Amino acid sequence: MATVAASVVAAAVLTAGAVVAAPTTQFASARTDTAAPERKADPHAAWRERTDCDRRVDRGPEADLRGGRTDGRPTLGGGAPSASPAPAPADATRGESTPATPEPPSPSPTPTPEPPAPSPTPTPEPPTPSPTPTPEPPTPTPAPTPTPAPTPTPEPSTPELPATGCESAIRAIPAADTLFAYRLDDPLGSTTAADLVHGATAQYDGPRTTEGWSLSDGVVREPTDDFTIQIWFRVTTGGGRLLGFSSSTQGLSVYYDRHLFLTDDGRVEFGVFPGAVRTLASPAGYADDRWHQATATLSGEGMSLYVDGSRVAHDPTSQHGHLYSGVWRIGFDNLDSWGPDTPSRRTVGGSLAYAAVYRTALSAAQVEAQWNLCK
Numbered sequence: 001m002a003t004v005a006a007s008v009v010a011a012a013v014l015t016a017g018a019v020v021a022a023p024t025t026q027f028a029s030a031r032t033d034t035a036a037p038e039r040k041a042d043p044h045a046a047w048r049e050r051t052d053c054d055r056r057v058d059r060g061p062e063a064d065l066r067g068g069r070t071d072g073r074p075t076l077g078g079g080a081p082s083a084s085p086a087p088a089p090a091d092a093t094r095g096e097s098t099p100a101t102p103e104p105p106s107p108s109p110t111p112t113p114e115p116p117a118p119s120p121t122p123t124p125e126p127p128t129p130s131p132t133p134t135p136e137p138p139t140p141t142p143a144p145t146p147t148p149a150p151t152p153t154p155e156p157s158t159p160e161l162p163a164t165g166c167e168s169a170i171r172a173i174p175a176a177d178t179l180f181a182y183r184l185d186d187p188l189g190s191t192t193a194a195d196l197v198h199g200a201t202a203q204y205d206g207p208r209t210t211e212g213w214s215l216s217d218g219v220v221r222e223p224t225d226d227f228t229i230q231i232w233f234r235v236t237t238g239g240g241r242l243l244g245f246s247s248s249t250q251g252l253s254v255y256y257d258r259h260l261f262l263t264d265d266g267r268v269e270f271g272v273f274p275g276a277v278r279t280l281a282s283p284a285g286y287a288d289d290r291w292h293q294a295t296a297t298l299s300g301e302g303m304s305l306y307v308d309g310s311r312v313a314h315d316p317t318s319q320h321g322h323l324y325s326g327v328w329r330i331g332f333d334n335l336d337s338w339g340p341d342t343p344s345r346r347t348v349g350g351s352l353a354y355a356a357v358y359r360t361a362l363s364a365a366q367v368e369a370q371w372n373l374c375k
Contacts, residue, residue: 169370181356214331235350238266239343270296280313299361309371
């Protein structure tokens with residue numbers, strides 16, 4: 001009976017894939033020490049054996065591989081069907097614990113991953129409509145104020161001469177008695193002027209259209225107390241120097257004498273300085289935009305002033321001028337401190353023509369004849 005039990009245990013161990021050595025010695029000792037009571041045959045042993053075999057078959061193909069069969073039936077050793085191990089006798093297990101036959105671990109089932117829960121699609125909030133700005137009414141662009149085109153200041157063209165006979169009037173005086181004579185009708189921008197009697201050349205100091213222009217031949221001469229100066233003018237305002245004897249050809253002279261000028265009210269004045277200011281003035285003014293001829297003489301008979309061929313003033317006591325060397329200069333120069341009628345400006349605000357200087361004092365008859373040729 002003990003032999004059968006050992007065989008059953010061995011078969012069960014081989015079937016499970018592990019070999020457990022039977023404790024035969026211990027059993028033998030136990031049997032020697034204490035006689036185990038005889039166990040009765042189990043009428044259900046065959047049924048348990050078949051049930052155990054069926055359980056091993058249910059474990060799957062692993063048991064078939066260990067038994068060497070491929071038909072799904074369990075085998076043991078030489079092919080005999082294995083019996084289920086009988087329960088160990090009570091005396092054999094007293095005081096000992098029979099090790100349990102380990103079963104192979106069941107593979108953990110691979111968890112089927114659950115699909116990730118879809119993230120909820122956020123419902124977009126409708127955009128807050130931007131407030132439509134209320135358009136401001138456009139500021140009306142003011143119409144540009146038309147800038148009036150500047151009225152060009154007409155540059156005086158070649159000055160209109162008083163009359164064609166004026167040159168004849170100048171030439172009526174012998175050339176030997178004529179120091180120089182200039183028409184003053186040179187084109188604008190000219191820097192020189194030609195003497196119509198002797199052909200000499202004089203230099204302009206500035207254009208005739210600008211304030212402060214003058215003309216001089218640059219010849220320095222000794223002072224004289226016997227001469228005649230003559231010039232034509234046309235103005236609308238008074239003031240300014242017409243012609244005289246100067247110590248400089250440019251700018252303001254230190255010495256200035258023997259000259260004709262216009263007062264601020266348009267009267268013609270002639271002055272000399274024999275140590276004191278001596279002047280002669282016309283009774284009337286001539287700022288009437290008409291051509292006029294002014295003539296002045298100095299000699300042993302005194303100083304005389306003529307306008308348009310007629311003598312308008314005379315001083316027999318004034319017979320000399322200031323003693324200094326200088327040049328004859330037409331147009332702008334100094335007039336400071338020249339008597340009670342000193343003008344406020346030094347340049348004539350109009351046109352000049354036919355300026356001449358003679359070496360002698362012309363008579364009243366000669367001056368009147370010239371006027372009659374020019375008028």
